[in-house]
Amino acid sequence: MSSTNANALIPTLSPVETAAINAELAHVPDPASATIEALRIVQRHRGWVSDQSIAAIAHLLGTSAASVDSVATFYNLIFRKPVGRHVVMYCDSVSCYVMGCDALRAELVRKLGVEPGGTTADGRFTLLPIVCLGACDHAPAMMIDGELVLDVAPPMLDSIFGRYA
Amino acid sequence: MTDKPLTERIAAAGGAVDLAAYERAGGYAAARDALTKMSPKDVQEIVKSSNLRGRGGAGFPTGQKWSFVPLGAAAGPGHRYLVCNADEMEPGTFKDRFLMEHDPHMLVEGALIAAFAIGADRAFIFLRGEYLGCERALSRAIAEATARGYVGANACGSGLEIEVAVHMSGGRYICGEETALLNALESRRAQPRTKPPFPPVSGAWGRPSVVNNVETLCNVPAIVRNGAEWFKKLGLGTDAGTKLFGVSGRVKKPGLWELPMGTPIREILEVHAGGMQPGYRFKGLLPGGASTDFLVEQHLDLPMEYGTIQAAGSRMGTGTMTVIDHTVCIVDLSRNLQHFFAQESCGFCTPCREGLPWLERLLADLEAGNGAPGDLGVIEENAQLIGVPGNTFCLHATGAIEPLASAIKYFRDEFEAHIKQRGCPLRDVRAAAAAGR
Numbered sequence: 001m002s003s004t005n006a007n008a009l010i011p012t013l014s015p016v017e018t019a020a021i022n023a024e025l026a027h028v029p030d031p032a033s034a035t036i037e038a039l040r041i042v043q044r045h046r047g048w049v050s051d052q053s054i055a056a057i058a059h060l061l062g063t064s065a066a067s068v069d070s071v072a073t074f075y076n077l078i079f080r081k082p083v084g085r086h087v088v089m090y091c092d093s094v095s096c097y098v099m100g101c102d103a104l105r106a107e108l109v110r111k112l113g114v115e116p117g118g119t120t121a122d123g124r125f126t127l128l129p130i131v132c133l134g135a136c137d138h139a140p141a142m143m144i145d146g147e148l149v150l151d152v153a154p155p156m157l158d159s160i161f162g163r164y165a
Numbered sequence: 166m167t168d169k170p171l172t173e174r175i176a177a178a179g180g181a182v183d184l185a186a187y188e189r190a191g192g193y194a195a196a197r198d199a200l201t202k203m204s205p206k207d208v209q210e211i212v213k214s215s216n217l218r219g220r221g222g223a224g225f226p227t228g229q230k231w232s233f234v235p236l237g238a239a240a241g242p243g244h245r246y247l248v249c250n251a252d253e254m255e256p257g258t259f260k261d262r263f264l265m266e267h268d269p270h271m272l273v274e275g276a277l278i279a280a281f282a283i284g285a286d287r288a289f290i291f292l293r294g295e296y297l298g299c300e301r302a303l304s305r306a307i308a309e310a311t312a313r314g315y316v317g318a319n320a321c322g323s324g325l326e327i328e329v330a331v332h333m334s335g336g337r338y339i340c341g342e343e344t345a346l347l348n349a350l351e352s353r354r355a356q357p358r359t360k361p362p363f364p365p366v367s368g369a370w371g372r373p374s375v376v377n378n379v380e381t382l383c384n385v386p387a388i389v390r391n392g393a394e395w396f397k398k399l400g401l402g403t404d405a406g407t408k409l410f411g412v413s414g415r416v417k418k419p420g421l422w423e424l425p426m427g428t429p430i431r432e433i434l435e436v437h438a439g440g441m442q443p444g445y446r447f448k449g450l451l452p453g454g455a456s457t458d459f460l461v462e463q464h465l466d467l468p469m470e471y472g473t474i475q476a477a478g479s480r481m482g483t484g485t486m487t488v489i490d491h492t493v494c495i496v497d498l499s500r501n502l503q504h505f506f507a508q509e510s511c512g513f514c515t516p517c518r519e520g521l522p523w524l525e526r527l528l529a530d531l532e533a534g535n536g537a538p539g540d541l542g543v544i545e546e547n548a549q550l551i552g553v554p555g556n557t558f559c560l561h562a563t564g565a566i567e568p569l570a571s572a573i574k575y576f577r578d579e580f581e582a583h584i585k586q587r588g589c590p591l592r593d594v595r596a597a598a599a600a601g602r
Contacts, residue, residue, distance in 0.1 A: 075335030
């Protein structure tokens with residue numbers, strides 16, 4: 001087998017992803033120390049991190065796929081399964097609990113028709129619980145695609161979801 | 166001189182403070198003085214004598230922590246690291262996000278001075294992965310500070326290289342434990358490390374490192390500028406400086422305020438937070454996050470300071486309190502708290518990995534009416550086994566047990582009623598409150 005063919009078997013990252021990961025290497029003493037940065041960059045571009053992406057990151061950083069996967073699976077913000085176009089995270093920590101996050105979760109489950117961890121059939125929303133978002137003075141709080149949604153009451157969900165196609 | 170060093174510029178700007186406003190208010194003058202006119206030991210001494218203590222929860226004296234880092238030839242060749250713990254994940258805590266979003270240069274300057282004080286050439290801000298607004302503010306501030314020559318190859322014209330960079334976390338509460346944080350910074354799984362060696366001797370990538378909280382570092386520029394005596398006098402009692410205190414829960418005006426260290430709990434709750442909402446009665450509070458012991462009515466006149474709150478059997482923690490009202494069932498709340506700690510266990514050691522989910526299930530059984538006589542004793546015995554420092558590898562499980570043990574201590578009748586009545590005695594109160602919202 002020629003080397004060209006062997007390289008063709010290695011999954012690749014896009015030039016934009018590769019450049020962004022290479023830029024992170026300036027801050028760390030060895031490439032494997034940028035594994036989390038690489039995982040976040042790939043997820044930002046693809047929505048989640050596939051087995052192929054794990055292999056590609058390992059190849060780029062000169063480490064093993066098992067090592068990259070052991071890191072990827074530890075951290076809750078790295079998704080190893082596909083997610084919907086929008087990720088809805090509702091806080092279920094203590095201050096939001098006091099302010100009624102259980103009722104909010106029940107309404108989210110009813111409205112989206114999926115349990116936490118699930119993705120709607122049309123691929124629009126993935127529903128996830130999240131720990132305290134640091135917005136306790138505006139509880140209950142949610143985060144959709146990285147943006148905070150504050151003082152959420154169940155009747156507001158229709159108009160909130162309307163902003164996300 | 167100001168009595169609100171952390172928030173005065175934010176108040177003056179009516180929002181986010183940009184570089185021009187930060188410089189107009191004397192920004193980066195402290196860093197320039199420290200880096201060009203003082204020695205690292207001088208800076209350590211000022212901070213030590215200011216009595217600044219860590220604002221992340223543990224309250225360790227900051228200057229003393231810095232003094233553990235070997236300086237000069239003793240440090241050996243290679244990098245040294247100042248790491249800012251900006252992984253704000255303690256449930257009920259919302260202070261560091263406010264500081265980073267509104268006055269990012271204050272943190273960059275604080276990190277820069279702290280790095281200089283420990284001989285570090287690299288400062289990392291370990292930022293919570295969800296805090297994208299902070300990432301935008303800090304990245305911009307670092308770029309501006311680099312362009313102005315405050316940080317970088319010749320920081321403040323000192324001839325020293327000090328680089329500041331942001332690391333965005335991948336998640337997990339355990340990253341707040343400082344040695345777990347260092348593993349996460351190195352892109353490893355965030356399991357706590359064996360101590361000793363402590364980070365000042367062997368930290369990030371095996372090099373001397375100090376981990377400081379955001380609010381801690383934000384205090385440093387003003388201490389260097391105004392002096393240790395000024396800082397000490399800001400506090401009302403034994404502790405120095407101001408503190409960002411916050412209140413969430415069913416109070417009239419939930420929020421965050423910079424107040425003197427030693428401000429009484431009652432003043433924070435009743436004056437600043439406006440007291441309880443109509444229809445809700447005070448039941449208790451977590452003084453500084455989910456991992457601090459409950460305080461109740463009898464504690465409301467205590468000043469918020471490290472020693473006093475500790476003597477009352479709790480910890481000041483992050484100083485942002487969660488108020489519990491009379492409609493909250495203490496058993497179900499305890500289940501919620503144990504769910505959090507069980508989920509966030511790193512899974513490395515058995516008592517924490519296996520014990521916390523087990524406690525969560527016992528509490529869920531009690532709430533569902535499936536409790537049996539003797540269950541409370543089982544919970545208490547296991548809480549004791551799991552919670553005693555030294556029985557687990559780090560203090561995660563100890564933090565988990567603090568709110569549970571104190572809940573049983575102050576609300577034992579409510580736990581027992583769940584068993585006797587085979588269910589939640591507050592069911593009707595909770596339903597009525599939910600219907601009235």
